[in-house]
Amino acid sequence: MRSPITEPPWRRVDVPPAAPLTGRVTADVAIVGAGLTGLATAYYLISRDPSLDVVLLDAGRPGAGASGRGTGLLGPRVGPAIDKARRRYGDETARACYEASVGWVRQVVRLAGDLGADCGLTTGGQLMVANSPRAAEALARQADAYRELGLDPAPLPDPGRFRAALRFPVAATLDPAALVAALAAEVAGRGVRRFDHSPVRSLGAGELVLPYGTVRARRTVVAVNGFVRSLALPVGTVAPLEVHAVATAPLPAALRAELGPEPVIDVTPLAPYYRLTPQGRLVMGGGPVNGRAERAWAWLAERLPGGTEVTHRWSGRIGMTGDDLPVVGEAVPGVWFAGGCCGHGLALSVASGAYLADALLGEAPPPLPWHRARAPWLPTAGPARPVLEAYLRLLTRRAARDGAALRFST
Numbered sequence: 001m002r003s004p005i006t007e008p009p010w011r012r013v014d015v016p017p018a019a020p021l022t023g024r025v026t027a028d029v030a031i032v033g034a035g036l037t038g039l040a041t042a043y044y045l046i047s048r049d050p051s052l053d054v055v056l057l058d059a060g061r062p063g064a065g066a067s068g069r070g071t072g073l074l075g076p077r078v079g080p081a082i083d084k085a086r087r088r089y090g091d092e093t094a095r096a097c098y099e100a101s102v103g104w105v106r107q108v109v110r111l112a113g114d115l116g117a118d119c120g121l122t123t124g125g126q127l128m129v130a131n132s133p134r135a136a137e138a139l140a141r142q143a144d145a146y147r148e149l150g151l152d153p154a155p156l157p158d159p160g161r162f163r164a165a166l167r168f169p170v171a172a173t174l175d176p177a178a179l180v181a182a183l184a185a186e187v188a189g190r191g192v193r194r195f196d197h198s199p200v201r202s203l204g205a206g207e208l209v210l211p212y213g214t215v216r217a218r219r220t221v222v223a224v225n226g227f228v229r230s231l232a233l234p235v236g237t238v239a240p241l242e243v244h245a246v247a248t249a250p251l252p253a254a255l256r257a258e259l260g261p262e263p264v265i266d267v268t269p270l271a272p273y274y275r276l277t278p279q280g281r282l283v284m285g286g287g288p289v290n291g292r293a294e295r296a297w298a299w300l301a302e303r304l305p306g307g308t309e310v311t312h313r314w315s316g317r318i319g320m321t322g323d324d325l326p327v328v329g330e331a332v333p334g335v336w337f338a339g340g341c342c343g344h345g346l347a348l349s350v351a352s353g354a355y356l357a358d359a360l361l362g363e364a365p366p367p368l369p370w371h372r373a374r375a376p377w378l379p380t381a382g383p384a385r386p387v388l389e390a391y392l393r394l395l396t397r398r399a400a401r402d403g404a405a406l407r408f409s410t
């Protein structure tokens, strides 16, 4: 058996390279970060006002961060579980948050179609499952909340091999790297100037400083997600978290049938989640975070169906906040930030880009709880950091105990 490749199994982000930025550049809008958030911001800005001069900078290249390395589950939901969201924000806002998140899924599906992206888009539902009594109780609380709010996720009457399952009818799966590539090609075609290998070192009054040049722009969008700490932008704590995934060789038809056609996420945080690709590979993420990648990949591999071969394994950095909600707002005058999607950014990043484009053009829709300048503080450094690490270890132990191992008779 060959050693697994340390990349996702789909195409790498396939875009022509762009030169690094040198000298003094001016623009109407500078966007820092060419992941899905930055690219979507550029796309919606230029779609709404083609006369804008937009510059897009990345420390690496498009999709170098999480966006080129996601597992490709496009699902609704944002922030805390719906029962907690009701308690925290009230029924009306909890309902509005869920409905907004369903809208984003539809928006990404539409966007992939408009771009003609060859990204293996597969629409359908998504299952949230429980595999232990404790998890089933948590899932039942969510099911009750959705029902009481008149929303469409509903328990499966026959959850099959799960203890309980809640089905979200509007969801999809896709190859996120191909969506990144399609967006990057589209914005380049519409005149957005992109500079690769151009890390922004600091943000001053209307000026970005890079190793070999500067950018002066009236407005700046910072879309660096889990990398924001190095820019010292006052957005509260968007903690960098390394997360991991594996993919198998294409599975036999009988095993694919047992897994079922719809992607599965676990109600237990960090427990394994998975989907099948159009080629029949099983892609699974979850497990220990911020530890050694080898350990996390082994943890995931132990939970795969017996006899399956791991052909790919990879990791990436996401941005986490203390209240599970992202930050999408004006951090300091003229500088906007969007990030902290807590690992659910495939739909949310595109939605954040659309929101920022509207906001920059003075047309922001009514705010929802994540439209804010800062996330709450978390002890990511200093004497309280061990508390956060202990909490992550506790979540990993619970995920091992309560999450599913995909062992079948096949």
Ligand SMILES: Cc1cc2nc3c(=O)[nH]c(=O)nc-3n(C[C@H](O)[C@H](O)[C@H](O)COP(=O)(O)OP(=O)(O)OC[C@H]3O[C@@H](n4cnc5c(N)ncnc54)[C@H](O)[C@@H]3O)c2cc1C
Residues within 6 Å of the ligand: 032, 033, 034, 035, 036, 037, 038, 057, 058, 059, 060, 061, 062, 063, 064, 065, 066, 067, 068, 069, 070, 071, 072, 073, 074, 075, 198, 199, 200, 201, 223, 224, 225, 226, 227, 230, 231, 243, 244, 245, 285, 314, 315, 316, 317, 318, 338, 339, 341, 342, 343, 344, 345, 346, 347, 349
């Ligand atoms: C393994 C893995 C699996 C995931 N699976 C899913 C999933 O199934 N479903 C889902 O919804 N979400 C998933 N996610 C999360 C999702 O991929 C992210 O939320 C989303 O891609 C974030 O996009 P972004 O553009 O905000 O950030 P990123 O894609 O991280 O982009 C940030 C960009 O900023 C650049 N940058 C950083 N610092 C600087 C600087 N100083 N100057 C210039 N550029 C800079 C980086 O190079 C990078 O390209 C997953 C993430 C990972 C890592």
